[in-house]
Amino acid sequence: MPMKLTKFAFASLAILFLVAPLIAILPLAFTSSVILTYPIPSWSLRWFEELFTADAWRRAIVNSLIIGSGTTLLATVLGVAASLGLRNRLIFFRGTMRTLFLLPMVVPAVVLGVGLQVLLAGFGLTNSYAGVIIAHTVVAVPFVVVSVTGALAGIDERVELAAQSLGASPTTVFRRVTLPLAMPGVLSGAVLAFATSLDEVVLTLFVAGPNQRTLARQMFSSLRENISPAIAAAAFLFIAMTLLIGLVVVLSRSFLAKRR
Amino acid sequence: MAEFIRFDRITKFYGSLCVVENLELDIAKGEFVSLLGPSGSGKTTLLMMLAGFEQPTSGDILLDGTAINAVPTHKRDMGVVFQNYALFPHMSVGENIAFPLQMRGMGRAEIAERVARALDMVQLSAFAERRPSQLSGGQQQRVALSRALVFEPRVVLMDEPLGALDKQLREQMQLDIRDLHRRLGLTIVFVTHDQSEALTMSDRVAVFNKGKIEQIGTPRQVYDEPATRFVAEFIGETNxxxxxxxxxxxxxxxxxxxxxxxxxxxxxxxxxxxxxxxxxxxxxxxxxxxxxxxxxxxxxxxxxxxxxxxxxxxxxxxxxxxxxxxxxxxxxxxxxxxxxxxxxxxxxxxxxxxx
Missing domain, CATH: 2.40.50.100 (RNA polymerase II/Efflux pump adaptor protein, barrel-sandwich hybrid domain)
Structure with missing residues (x-):
């Protein structure tokens, strides 16, 4: 019994440790004060109003959605293609190749940022949506690869062989069998890619121009200029969006699972 | 005997490992041939090459007189039944059986009719809407079987299809498959490591050992007149x-x-x-x-x-x-x-x- 109690206490503490920053910032989104500090004098939605009316914030939200969607699409397509390629046992240095795909996860973002800026400048893509989407895709692809390779590993290869023997060409096998079976992994990968893009600051600092300020980037710069509770409101929006996407994934996964 | 399938000096290497060595085998139309041997004897590899999942390192596979080495699996028109059934988990039983028919561009009405008939043949008409995971092993095996037969393939290949079933069910399925073979005049190549299964079902049994055929003959021949020590010991018990x-x-x-x-x-x-x-x-x-x-x-x-x-x-x-x-x-x-x-x-x- 004391063991059980200790476990419970430890778990609660660990969770508290993880969510404490959120608990600290979220109430401030609803403050009526102009400074980002406790105590809260009275409750108000004025900072949300600010968020949706002030030009800079509104543009940042729209930019985040545009860049997030673009990144999700590009990273998912590339990540699925890479995962399919990595399945091939005949590929040379399969392990090395896989590590290469995961590299952007561990390489310092600053290093990537500098590299991308130089590279994108060479193609004239700095200060453009395409440039930012490409930069975000670089860091988002590893998440898709991890998630999709996991899903593909769970597919019995003989099911695909059976489809072939029943008359399905390789593209039909992919469309009718492989992709539907890997769909939960593809969905998770896509969501992770979107979340990565939403959250990305460092690369954005390097490659985005003033017209591609994302929500995260806008929060970052307004922190420097004036610490207004609009940041807390933006953070609230952020978390709400993330939770919403998470919910959609969980629901769609259980829906897919129920169809099995 | 006019051969329908012919393995002409087939050799298969995996790296430096020789799994099938200079193998010759002829199978007649409508014949039920079992490839019998211990695991690693090359029998499954031979079946996989016939299905087109593997390529022989050298030698030709002929179907009805033409080499099919270069023909991809989906154009070979062979029904394959796997040991683990390999049903599509995301499709219903009916959709599973309809799949090969859709691949052949058949009309909706004809597909529906054929699927109904196929389900009826294996007594699973009531299960058309179910997912494979909702069926027992024996039922799944029957779905796999009818999926492999519904498009009337030129050859039916079976890779230890009854291995996962319990003894009673396995013996019932053996008789069922044998009956189907006779009624429909199918050409069946059946891989197994179970000698009694091979003796029960086959017109001829090819006994495999280390990538070669030790003996091929009727069940009576391989049992009563074993040609080698391996055959005598592998099939049944002997002194x-x-x-x-x-x-x-x-x-x-x-x-x-x-x-x-x-x-x-x-x-x-x-x-x-x-x-x-x-x-x-x-x-x-x-x-x-x-x-x-x-x-x-x-x-x-x-x-x-x-x-x-x-x-x-x-x-x-x-x-x-x-x-x-x-x-x-x-x-x-x-x-x-x-x-x-x-x-x-x-x-x-x-x-x-x-x-």
Whole structure:
């Protein structure tokens, strides 16, 4: 019994440790004060109003959605293609190749940022949506690869062989069998890619121009200029969006699972 | 016999490992051929090459006279049944069976009709809407079977399809598949490591060992006239007794055992006088008598153990040089250990095998 109690206490503490920053910032989104500090004098939605009316914030939200969607699409397509390629046992240095795909996860973002800026400048893509989407895709692809390779590993290869023997060409096998079976992994990968893009600051600092300020980037710069509770409101929006996407994934996964 | 499928000097290497070696095999239209052997003997690899999942390192596979090496799997028109059924988990039973028909561009109405008929054939009409995971192993196997048959393929390939089923169900399915084969005139290539399964179902059995066919023949031939020691030991149980050939006369040879006894035995291959050979004697062909019986061959032995096994009595015997096993029918009397008995068998129940 004391063991059980200790476990419970430890778990609660660990969770508290993880969510404490959120608990600290979220109430401030609803403050009526102009400074980002406790105590809260009275409750108000004025900072949300600010968020949706002030030009800079509104543009940042729209930019985040545009860049997030673009990144999700590009990273998912590339990540699925890479995962399919990595399945091939005949590929040379399969392990090395896989590590290469995961590299952007561990390489310092600053290093990537500098590299991308130089590279994108060479193609004239700095200060453009395409440039930012490409930069975000670089860091988002590893998440898709991890998630999709996991899903593909769970597919019995003989099911695909059976489809072939029943008359399905390789593209039909992919469309009718492989992709539907890997769909939960593809969905998770896509969501992770979107979340990565939403959250990305460092690369954005390097490659985005003033017209591609994302929500995260806008929060970052307004922190420097004036610490207004609009940041807390933006953070609230952020978390709400993330939770919403998470919910959609969980629901769609259980829906897919129920169809099995 | 006009061959329908022909394996022409097929060799398959995985890296430096040779899994199929210079193999020749002809299969006739409408024939049921089992590829029987232990795991790693190359039987499954051969089937995978026929299905087009693997490419032979050298040699040709011919179907109806034309080489199909370059034909991709989805154009080979062969139904494959896998050991784990390999049903599509995201489709219903009906959709699974409709799949090959959709691939052939059939109309909706015809597909529906054919699927209904296929389900009816395996008595699963009530399960069309279910997911494969909601069915038992035996039901899944029947779905896999009808999915592989519904498009009337030129050849049906089965890779240990009954391996995952329990014994009773397996025996029922063996008879069902055999019945389907006869009714529909299918050409079936069936891979198994279960010798009784191969004997039950096949027109011919090809016994595989180390990438080669040791013997191919009817179930009766491979059981009664094993060509090699491997075949004799792999199919059923046998007594292998060493001896030296003293004389060969037509289909029979006289062999002197190390114990000094003489045995007259049937010969299928060629053996020379003075050659050391093995005799294969099936345990169920041995009779035990307490006085010297009238059998052509008679060995003086002593009972060391006897075990009652329901449908037969299994008696272990010892004769000066070698142990011997006899399986006796249920009407047999008991033989307590220590009893001196004569083990008798005819010349045709015994086979000379060159080592």
């Amino acid at each position: 292998l007794v060493e001896g030296v050939v003293e004389a060969v006369q037509g289909e029979e040879a006289s062999v002197r055992l190390t114990s000094g006894a003489h045995i007259v035995s049937a010969v299928s291959g060629t053996v020379a006088t003075g050659q050391t050979v093995y005799l294969s004697i099936r345990p169920e062909r041995v009779d035990l008598t307490e006085i010297r019986g009238g059998a052509r061959n008679c060995l003086e032995t002593e009972v060391t153990d006897s075990v009652y096994q329901g449908d037969h009595l299994r008696v272990q015997l010892h004769n000066a040089a070698h142990p011997l096993i006899a399986k006796l029918g249920r009407r047999s009397r008991e033989f307590p250990p220590g009893t001196k008995v004569f083990a008798g068998f005819s010349a045709s129940d015994c086979r000379v095998i060159a080592p």
